[in-house]
Amino acid sequence: DDLRKHIESVENAIDSELKSNGVDIAASSNSHQPLSPPRNNASAETTVTVSQSSQEPAETVPETSNKPEGERLCELMCSKGLRRYICGNISHRAKLMEEIPAALKLAKEPAKFVLECIGKFYLQGRKAYSKDSPMISARQVSLLILESFLLMPDPGKGKLKIESSVKDEAEMAAVAWKKRLMGEGGLAVAEQIDARGLLLLIACYGVPSDFRSMDLLDLIRTSGSNEIVGALRRSPFLAPMIS
Numbered sequence: 001d002d003l004r005k006h007i008e009s010v011e012n013a014i015d016s017e018l019k020s021n022g023v024d025i026a027a028s029s030n031s032h033q034p035l036s037p038p039r040n041n042a043s044a045e046t047t048v049t050v051s052q053s054s055q056e057p058a059e060t061v062p063e064t065s066n067k068p069e070g071e072r073l074c075e076l077m078c079s080k081g082l083r084r085y086i087c088g089n090i091s092h093r094a095k096l097m098e099e100i101p102a103a104l105k106l107a108k109e110p111a112k113f114v115l116e117c118i119g120k121f122y123l124q125g126r127k128a129y130s131k132d133s134p135m136i137s138a139r140q141v142s143l144l145i146l147e148s149f150l151l152m153p154d155p156g157k158g159k160l161k162i163e164s165s166v167k168d169e170a171e172m173a174a175v176a177w178k179k180r181l182m183g184e185g186g187l188a189v190a191e192q193i194d195a196r197g198l199l200l201l202i203a204c205y206g207v208p209s210d211f212r213s214m215d216l217l218d219l220i221r222t223s224g225s226n227e228i229v230g231a232l233r234r235s236p237f238l239a240p241m242i243s
Contacts, residue, residue, distance in 0.1 A: 170205030
């Protein structure tokens, strides 16, 4: 399943590049065709196409092309595209943490979109995230998106609407995540990245009823919560439960 998703992301990246360079690629492909009598006609057609597109009103293109990539992808609710974008810039965390929270607010349904972005990576055991595993960056992307969701401009105080179906899906994910961690030795000995992800998930969507106070304490201790305390304090679900 991971391999299939990776292949899809590569294909989508190629398609995106082709579309963004459509005119140049068309001209290039025509110029590299085998020699044949119609070749001059093809060149003429390419020239006409380029000249016609240049005469189109300028207002039709700049509005979307000038937008930051993160904002454009969030507006389109393109979860795969946003993951690729963040993964490609994961080394510039400070820049992403400025851009992504505001960009998420542009999504039609931010809560649903964020859940789509994180997928079901939480079902993969710790062995999938051994040292130097390419999956580590994928998990970092998901955590950054969850943290950004909590840091959205004016998100909360309970005012952000989360559809019941989305909330139910998030609760099922949290329960499944906890169950896996318990099977690997318990929340108190979970990997930091695992504990942080689960803590952010319940901070975003609510704490399931079968999470005990000790479970929350274990997650806070093992997640390095001091690094994400700004986001946790914005949670309308977690903050009221913890002094």
